[in-house]
Amino acid sequence: MKKVAILCNGGDVAGFNAVIRGIIKTAENNGIECYGFIEGYKGLLKNEYVKLSTKDSTASGILHKGGSIIGSSLNSNVFNYKVEENGEVVYKDLSDVCVENVKKDGFDCIFTLGGDSTQKSARDFSLKGLNVIGIPKTIDNDVACTEITFGYNTAVTVATEAIDRLHTTAETHNRIMVLEVMGRNAGWIALESAIAGGADVALIPEIPYDIEKVAQAINKRKEEGKKFSIVVVAEGAFPKGGGLTVKDTRDGGKGVINTQLGGIGDKVAKELEELTGLISRNTTLGYMQRGGVPTPFDRVLSTKYGSKAMELALEGKFGVLVRINNGKLDSVSLEDVVGRGAEVGAVSSNVRTVNMDHDMVKTARNIGICFGD
Ligand code: F6P
Numbered sequence: 001m002k003k004v005a006i007l008c009n010g011g012d013v014a015g016f017n018a019v020i021r022g023i024i025k026t027a028e029n030n031g032i033e034c035y036g037f038i039e040g041y042k043g044l045l046k047n048e049y050v051k052l053s054t055k056d057s058t059a060s061g062i063l064h065k066g067g068s069i070i071g072s073s074l075n076s077n078v079f080n081y082k083v084e085e086n087g088e089v090v091y092k093d094l095s096d097v098c099v100e101n102v103k104k105d106g107f108d109c110i111f112t113l114g115g116d117s118t119q120k121s122a123r124d125f126s127l128k129g130l131n132v133i134g135i136p137k138t139i140d141n142d143v144a145c146t147e148i149t150f151g152y153n154t155a156v157t158v159a160t161e162a163i164d165r166l167h168t169t170a171e172t173h174n175r176i177m178v179l180e181v182m183g184r185n186a187g188w189i190a191l192e193s194a195i196a197g198g199a200d201v202a203l204i205p206e207i208p209y210d211i212e213k214v215a216q217a218i219n220k221r222k223e224e225g226k227k228f229s230i231v232v233v234a235e236g237a238f239p240k241g242g243g244l245t246v247k248d249t250r251d252g253g254k255g256v257i258n259t260q261l262g263g264i265g266d267k268v269a270k271e272l273e274e275l276t277g278l279i280s281r282n283t284t285l286g287y288m289q290r291g292g293v294p295t296p297f298d299r300v301l302s303t304k305y306g307s308k309a310m311e312l313a314l315e316g317k318f319g320v321l322v323r324i325n326n327g328k329l330d331s332v333s334l335e336d337v338v339g340r341g342a343e344v345g346a347v348s349s350n351v352r353t354v355n356m357d358h359d360m361v362k363t364a365r366n367i368g369i370c371f372g373d
Contacts, residue, residue: 003033004313005049005107008072009040009114009121013139013151014294015302016068019113022306024054030314034059035107040073040114041121045081045094047101063299066292068113075256077117079124079345082253091253093345095121099128109313111306113137116144116338117256119321120348123334126319127344133309134321134334139289142186142351144339145332146323150305153297155182155289156192162285163197163230169281170228176218176272176280180265182289183234184257186353189289190234191360194369200229201370203268205236206354209372211268215275217370222276229278233268235261256347304329 006023008016024034034052036059037043050070052059062069081094102110109131112122115138126132136143139155159181166177179199181189187204194202201217203209218229238244247262265282273280294302301324308322308329320331339350354361364371 001032001108001314003035003107004109004111004310005035005037005102006052006070006111006113007037007040007044008068008070008137009076009112009118010072010137011074011139012067012072012290013137014066014154014290014292015150015298016072016113016137017062017065018294018299018302019135019137019150019306020052020059020069021054021062022303023111023310024052024059026307026310028054030310032310036070039071040118041076041078041098042073043070044098044101044110045078047105063303064293066294075250077121077253077256077345079121080253082251089251095125095128099125099130102130109133109318111135111309111313115140115149116142116348116351119143119334120338120342120346123319123338123342124344126334131313131318132334133312133318134337135305135309136321136323139189140183140186141188142353143321143337144350144352145321145337146325146352147327148301148324150298150302151290151294152188153301154292154295155189156196157295158289158292159189159193159232159285160196162283162288163193163199163232166230166283167198170230174227174278176229176231176269176276176278178231178233178265178269178272178280178282180233180235180262180282180284182285184236184261185351187234187237188354190232190237191354191364194232195360195364195367197230197232199232199369201231201372202364203231203233203237203264203372204354205234205238206356207371207373208238208240208242210240211271211275211372214268214370214372215272218272218276218278222278227278231268231272233265235264237264
């Protein structure tokens with residue numbers, strides 16, 4: 001093993017750079033050179049990369065920095081890549097170009113930092129013979145086969161601080177304050193921040209809600225003398241029998257997410273105002289959850305993930321994802337992560353959603369957080 005490369009793919013999270021640093025430091029201590037592909041799989045396709053070293057300005061002082069020093073690509077599935085040919089948009093499988101680039105320049109391992117779609121492509125590349133090691137990233141915490149992804153803890157911390165701040169306005173003005181947080185398929189951020197921030201209602205994609213039930217819970221609080229309520233809503237939450245609230249759609253072809261969610265917080269606030277008579281306001285937290293400095297927890301988790309990934313590369317253990325399992329750092333086959341036999345090039349559908357017997361669901365129910373069910 002002489003040289004390895006890192007790529008970051010998907011939406012930014014706090015902790016990308018801490019993982020990069022963990023890989024590089026472990027590599028440098030073993031005499032291995034590190035490179036970073038620019039903007040994820042796009043860089044792999046265009047063969048654009050830079051040398052990274054913690055001994056100079058290319059990768060020094062990055063532990064606490066948000067974003068990614070090598071960028072990150074959104075919605076680029078190189079197995080079904082959007083290109084223009086003779087004025088027409090067509091989708092092509094350009095993965096062989098990437099494989100050639102890696103082989104030609106002699107990279108012994110590629111580390112893929114990303115969420116479910118990124119790891120889906122990582123697994124598809126490992127089927128094509130590349131040495132790949134995945135590292136689970138996403139604020140949504142929904143990568144399969146791991147208990148936690150890096151970036152999630154920072155997002156929960158930001159959401160909790162927002163709830164603390166919204167409490168002030170809610171209490172002062174006897175209002176319902178709704179907070180819309182991210183969470184497309186999984187309600188982890190909404191659930192954990194609702195518990196941490198002392199919210200009264202948590203609406204998550206895993207539990208379709210009945211707005212009447214939510215209003216009843218808020219009215220009951222009102223009767224008991226609490227004239228304000230805090231409601232946390234995941235962007236992917238939806239009413240029983242209803243659909244997702246979509247802000248926009250895009251055409252990135254199959255294998256990428258083509259809907260931008262958003263607006264459920266406003267919808268819930270409006271309906272609750274009508275049903276309870278209490279003034280309701282929504283705040284959409286948006287990209288605040290992804291940016292900025294990582295929490296100490298995320299810095300440590302990211303460092304563990306990065307250094308473990310390099311350790312696995314040194315052992316020649318490829319085609320795996322580093323993960324936390326029963327609280328311990330280990331690895332799992334990428335095939336298990338994407339779902340055994342998953343079609344090459346297709347969108348990933350194997351995500352880890354909130355399970356109903358999870359401690360946090362039970363705890364939330366025990367302390368009276370309403371899920372609207
Ligand atoms: O995957 C993380 C996530 O935060 C989702 O919850 C959200 O739907 C998505 O990113 C939004 O990403 P973007 O607007 O950058 O496409």
